[in-house]
């Protein structure tokens with residue numbers, strides 16, 4: 001039976017990015033077809049109730065692990081603290097992983113929610129994990145990004 005996989009909805013071409021655009025990735029689509037996987041599109045930030053378009057956000061303290069441990073912070077471009085929304089986003093997305101029995105997630109790199117290896121900390125790209133990616137990893141999911149699937 002084909003397996004389900006959570007996929008950042010913006011990678012599938014859905015206009016869920018903060019600026020109302022998408023991050024369509026042909027490499028992700030090709031991988032899903034090649035592996036006969038059923039994508040479950042998720043946008044953690046929309047699941048948390050944040051609007052689209054929405055202000056750009058980045059970490060101001062720690063990374064996704066720190067958010068889960070209640071010692072990190074994420075702010076929007078107007079310096080509003082939006083940490084709680086990103087925590088909620090992680091929890092809601094994890095519920096979908098559990099509901100669908102997904103053991104793999106393909107997530108957009110560098111997002112404060114979806115980044116699996118890189119994030120923005122105070123507008124600078126740095127090594128770290130997004131809040132939802134960290135939550136899914138804690139739940140035992142394997143994480144891939146579009147960068148892992150693109151031809152080198």
Ligand code: SF4
Nearest residue numbers: 008010016017043111
């Ligand atoms: Fe894409 Fe994730 Fe940002 Fe939603 S939260 S737009 S799925 S990177």
